[in-house]
Amino acid sequence: MKTLNLGESDPRFISEVEQRSGQKISRCYQCGACTGRCPNTFAYDLPVNRVMRLIQLGRREEVLSCSAIWLCAACQACAVQCPNEIDVTRVMETCRQMSAEAGLVSERAIQVFVKSFLGSVKRNGRAFEPGLMAGYMFRTGRFFTDVDLAPVMLAKRKLAFKPHKAGNGEVADIFRRYEEEGPVSCNLESDHA
Amino acid sequence: MPKTYAYYPGCSSMGTSAEYDRSTRAVCRACGIDLEDVHDWTCCGSTPAHVTDFGLSGALAARNLVQAKSAGRSEVLTPCPSCLKNMKAAQHHAHDPVWGPRIERLLGRKVPEDMRCASVLEILFRETGAEGVRALVKKPLTGLKVACYYGCLLTRPTALMEFDEPENPQSMETLLAATGATVLDFPLKVECCGASLAVVRRDMVQQLSGRLLDTACELGADVLSVACPLCQMNLDLRQKQAACRRQTKAAVPIMYVTQLLGLAFGLDEADLGLGGLIVDPRPVLAGIGARSEEAADAPAGGQDDAKAVNSGRAE
Numbered sequence: 001m002k003t004l005n006l007g008e009s010d011p012r013f014i015s016e017v018e019q020r021s022g023q024k025i026s027r028c029y030q031c032g033a034c035t036g037r038c039p040n041t042f043a044y045d046l047p048v049n050r051v052m053r054l055i056q057l058g059r060r061e062e063v064l065s066c067s068a069i070w071l072c073a074a075c076q077a078c079a080v081q082c083p084n085e086i087d088v089t090r091v092m093e094t095c096r097q098m099s100a101e102a103g104l105v106s107e108r109a110i111q112v113f114v115k116s117f118l119g120s121v122k123r124n125g126r127a128f129e130p131g132l133m134a135g136y137m138f139r140t141g142r143f144f145t146d147v148d149l150a151p152v153m154l155a156k157r158k159l160a161f162k163p164h165k166a167g168n169g170e171v172a173d174i175f176r177r178y179e180e181e182g183p184v185s186c187n188l189e190s191d192h193a
Numbered sequence: 194m195p196k197t198y199a200y201y202p203g204c205s206s207m208g209t210s211a212e213y214d215r216s217t218r219a220v221c222r223a224c225g226i227d228l229e230d231v232h233d234w235t236c237c238g239s240t241p242a243h244v245t246d247f248g249l250s251g252a253l254a255a256r257n258l259v260q261a262k263s264a265g266r267s268e269v270l271t272p273c274p275s276c277l278k279n280m281k282a283a284q285h286h287a288h289d290p291v292w293g294p295r296i297e298r299l300l301g302r303k304v305p306e307d308m309r310c311a312s313v314l315e316i317l318f319r320e321t322g323a324e325g326v327r328a329l330v331k332k333p334l335t336g337l338k339v340a341c342y343y344g345c346l347l348t349r350p351t352a353l354m355e356f357d358e359p360e361n362p363q364s365m366e367t368l369l370a371a372t373g374a375t376v377l378d379f380p381l382k383v384e385c386c387g388a389s390l391a392v393v394r395r396d397m398v399q400q401l402s403g404r405l406l407d408t409a410c411e412l413g414a415d416v417l418s419v420a421c422p423l424c425q426m427n428l429d430l431r432q433k434q435a436a437c438r439r440q441t442k443a444a445v446p447i448m449y450v451t452q453l454l455g456l457a458f459g460l461d462e463a464d465l466g467l468g469g470l471i472v473d474p475r476p477v478l479a480g481i482g483a484r485s486e487e488a489a490d491a492p493a494g495g496q497d498d499a500k501a502v503n504s505g506r507a508e
Binding site for chain 1: 205209233235236238239242243245246247249252253256291295298345346351359360384385388389390392395401431433468469
């Protein structure tokens, strides 16, 4: 088990996570119900309850660079279980957003998939499954991802051949405004100043 | 005059879950539920948007609520639980001090708050219900053993989805029991299938989906009924990939609840998109057809015979 130096805590971290997630992290008393109910703990480097504790301790880097926040499938089971009504899933998602903004992503392939997907939506207005998969394979170098599925998907006509354009540029406008505005944490910091 | 619902098909309806879209439309038509497509609908942002930024996710989803509202609709129906959750979350976040103003800035207008959103399962349960289903059944699914699988998002998060019990929902069982099917008590009905991790972390999906398939097999299920395009894809299209993590090896057909209802209503198989399923359900369904014909020929004893045939097969 890793030893932590608690002298290195970042007191702003907990308030940032609380504001962005709208959840009272300080209410967590480590009962472990979230971890007990989580179906993905087997694949995590840190169980969910420990992520919660590290947030309370202001351990920004450990939390934002862990793989658990990226491997969470957002199934909401932990949120239903929490006796303190903390939406733990939302906390995990918030940490994932902050992890990408801070450049601390441990699961690069997932981030590439996310970007390929959003790129497809930005270009077409709708997600185009084959196009975003091609983008993902190109950027990760995982050229054989799910190629075993291609023949059966073709046979069952589950692959569209060209994207369906929709939204008349309104979706691209949403992305443009999002890119111009930058991450929401910038706004939080200026609010505090 | 019956209410017209704004219908949001979602991107997967254009590819991997075309049969869910078709069967939803066919079953709603049969139930007298009037659907009108959201004009020029766009992607809700799906998981990639809400793991990136709640503002971006909210704006992408809410654009469709704006479209539905401008067409004069008051309730959106969507087959996809993930799209549904994003639309509901957009409305919920519209009140959030951090995300509300950001969603409106990115969207360039206000989020319609008075728009209701529901899954196709919820609307069928609410509008048609067990009574309505019973009245429409032409080919009872007598003897077909069905395990109902809801996945994560139809009932959770509780405060957002406001539908059924979060950990032990019963709506799908209620509707399918009304078709004459034998509904099994499936303990993993709200366990995660691995969701969108399939592309990147196939191992996790194999583990999670493999357990669902094994449990369904152990219970003697003929078919797993689902109501989510991503669950269906992980369990059906990726069923072969999951084989390496399974204890049992039997193939399990994964059918949308709308396909099962449509079959019971006697709708055309082509309208239900049965040909789009990877694990062919026809072998198990052929038995049902024969059984229901027997039942029709001999109303008194036929049903019992059918049950005997079925239980013999399961053993």
